[in-house]
Structures are given as structure tokens and as C-alpha cells.
Amino acid sequence: xxxxxxxxxxxxxxGSLPGTDVxxxxxxxxxxxxxxxxxxxxxARGPGADMIGRGAAFLVELPIELYAAHWRVAARPxxxxxxxxxxxxxxxxxxxxxxxxxxGTFKVQAAGPLTLAANIELALGGRILRDHGAVRDLSESLxxxxxxxxxxxxxxxxxxTVLLQLDEPSLPDALAGRIATDSGLHTYRSIxxxxxxxLLRTVVEAAGAPVILxxxxxxxxxDVVRASGAAAVALDVSLVDKLDPLGEAIDAGVGFFxxxxxxxxxxxxxxxxxxxxxxGFPEQRLSDQVVVTPTCGLAGSxxxxxxxxxxxxxxxAQRLQEA
Numbered sequence: 001x002x003x004x005x006x007x008x009x010x011x012x013x014x015g016s017l018p019g020t021d022v023x024x025x026x027x028x029x030x031x032x033x034x035x036x037x038x039x040x041x042x043x044a045r046g047p048g049a050d051m052i053g054r055g056a057a058f059l060v061e062l063p064i065e066l067y068a069a070h071w072r073v074a075a076r077p078x079x080x081x082x083x084x085x086x087x088x089x090x091x092x093x094x095x096x097x098x099x100x101x102x103x104g105t106f107k108v109q110a111a112g113p114l115t116l117a118a119n120i121e122l123a124l125g126g127r128i129l130r131d132h133g134a135v136r137d138l139s140e141s142l143x144x145x146x147x148x149x150x151x152x153x154x155x156x157x158x159x160x161t162v163l164l165q166l167d168e169p170s171l172p173d174a175l176a177g178r179i180a181t182d183s184g185l186h187t188y189r190s191i192x193x194x195x196x197x198x199l200l201r202t203v204v205e206a207a208g209a210p211v212i213l214x215x216x217x218x219x220x221x222x223d224v225v226r227a228s229g230a231a232a233v234a235l236d237v238s239l240v241d242k243l244d245p246l247g248e249a250i251d252a253g254v255g256f257f258x259x260x261x262x263x264x265x266x267x268x269x270x271x272x273x274x275x276x277x278x279x280g281f282p283e284q285r286l287s288d289q290v291v292v293t294p295t296c297g298l299a300g301s302x303x304x305x306x307x308x309x310x311x312x313x314x315x316x317a318q319r320l321q322e323a
Contacts, residue, residue: 009287010317012037012257013040014038015165016043023094025040030099044299059116060141063075064120065080073120101159102159104161106157106163108164113138113202115169118173135191135199146164146207150162163209163231164211166200173217177190196224201227204229204230216295218239220235220239232256236261243275246279247279247281250289258275260272260295273320287320
């Protein structure tokens with residue numbers, strides 16, 4: 001049985017929350033998810049607080065700017081990058097203040113290399129995804145930036161165990177060649193599964209912390225997740241239609257961040273337990289290997305709904321541990 005780098009019976013958020021008050025968001029996370037809190041993201045603050053803009057902040061020697069409401073590669077760092085870094089620094093300052101002395105496990109999130117490549121444009125037009133050499137360069141740049149980010153979080157929370165979540169919503173479409181060009185008339189050439197695994201492994205190995213690969217699509221490529229060396233996969237349990245690949249990953253020691261769309265603790269616990277039983281694993285392993293989460297970020301919820309969701313997943317995790 002593998003020792004997992006999170007407390008038994010944990011629940012955590014995926015990332016985003018509604019609103020613009022960083023201090024309040026961090027207080028909510030620490031209060032509702034004390035066993036595995038995360039750094040909340042507040043995209044309502046505007047460009048640079050969104051998933052792609054924040055992900056671009058971690059790129060080293062690959063400056064990004066906002067142009068016609070799209071992120072694209074820039075000739076040199078400018079005000080858009082400065083704004084993005086300032087927003088990130090404010091979040092980290094609040095994390096250090098609100099979680100001072102925290103000695104548990106703390107999670108931070110960033111967009112993964114395939115998702116960034118599918119959403120950031122080249123200076124001359126088209127997404128980075130069109131140039132597979134540029135995708136490799138982006139992955140190496142991101143790896144270097146996330147290594148520094150994890151080290152920074154560890155300096156600010158010296159007693160904590162740090163986890164890194166890579167958000168890859170575009171991964172299945174990049175593999176299947178379903179990413180449309182700007183004209184909508186064509187799609188970009190697909191990324192081979194072996195190449196995707198290598199690109200992700202570049203980031204995973206550089207991170208200096210266990211990595212959770214999150215994808216809320218219906219066809220998560222679990223072979224790629226395993227090839228990446230990620231410690232866990234985070235997915236929407238309601239979209240799992242092929243149990244064998246998930247069972248093989250869990251049997252190989254991959255952690256399972258189980259995202260539920262249910263709204264009550266009992267329903268969430270029943271759904272997660274039901275999938276675990278279908279997989280055929282012993283009940284006593286569930287609370288060690290499984291972390292309960294929402295399916296995706298909560299930026300589109302009201303503040304009351306977001307808090308209720310976090311409360312429900314925490315209580316669901318407690319039910320699973322007590323069962």
C-alpha cells in the first residue's frame with residue numbers, strides 16, 4: 001500500500017472561487033477544508049486572474065500579453081505580465097498570512113502545458129499547439145517556472161507539505177485533434193499520447209512536489225496520466241464510463257481525486273463509494289487513496305453556493321472515513 005502525500009479522509013477544492021476578496025476566499029478554504037486547503041483562484045478580478053493568464057505567469061523567458069481578449073506570445077514582458085504577477089503575489093501574501101504556521105498539506109494549481117498551448121497564440125497567429133517544437137519549449141519553460149513557484153510556496157509555508165495540481169481540460173481534445181483553428185474550418189494536428197506523456201513528465205519531474213493531474217472531460221487519457229508520473233488523477237466520477245483504466249491506475253498506486261456533482265454529503269459519499277465498489281477495491285483503502293472534490297472550479301457559483309459545496313465535500317469525506 002502506497003503512502004499518499006495527503007491526510008486520510010481528505011477533501012479539497014479544485015481551484016477557483018467566486019468574488020474578488022482574496023483574504024476572505026483564503027479564510028473560507030482554510031475553514032471549510034482544514035485537512036487539505038488550496039490556494040483559491042479568483043478569476044472575477046479580470047485578466048491575469050483567469051486560468052490561462054495565471055498559467056502564463058509561470059512561463060520563464062516566454063512573455064505573454066493580452067491582445068483582442070486573447071493571450072499571445074509577446075516580444076518582451078509588459079504591463080499584462082506585471083499585472084498577472086502582481087495578482088499572484090497578492091494571493092501568495094494572503095496565503096502566508098492566513099495560513100501562518102500551517103503544518104499540514106497545502107495544494108496549489110496551475111494550467112498544464114497542453115492546455116496553455118491550446119489557448120495561447122503565437123505572435124504570428126495560430127495557437128502554440130500548431131508548432132510542436134514550440135509546445136516542447138513551453139513545457140520546459142513551465143517546468144522551470146513551476147519549480148520556482150513550488151519552492152516559493154514552501155518558503156512561505158515552511159512546515160507544510162506542498163502539492164501541485166496541473167489543470168488539463170484541453171488534454172483529450174489535443175490528443176484527438178479536436179482543437180479548432182481560429183477560422184473554425186480546420187483543427188490542429190493531434191499530439192501523440194507518448195509525446196503528451198513526455199511533455200507532462202517534464203513538468204511533473206521538475207515540480208519538486210507530488211502532482212495531481214486534473215481533467216474534467218469525459219475521456220481522460222489515464223494512460224497519459226500514468227506515463228506523466230503524476231501522483232494522482234482528478235476527474236468527474238459521473239463521466240467515468242470505462243472502469244478498467246481507472247482501476248489499473250489506482251492499482252498501480254495513483255491517487256484518485258474524485259469529483260462529484262452531487263450537492264449533499266450523503267449523496268456525494270454514496271456516489272464516490274459506489275464507484276469504488278464497482279472498481280472492486282477494499283473499503284479500507286478508500287479514505288487513504290481517495291480525496292473528495294467538486295468536479296471543477298466554483299467561480300460560476302454564488303458565494304453561498306461555493307461555501308455550501310466545500311462544506312458538503314468535507315462532510316462527505318468524513319462519512320467515507322467513518323464508514
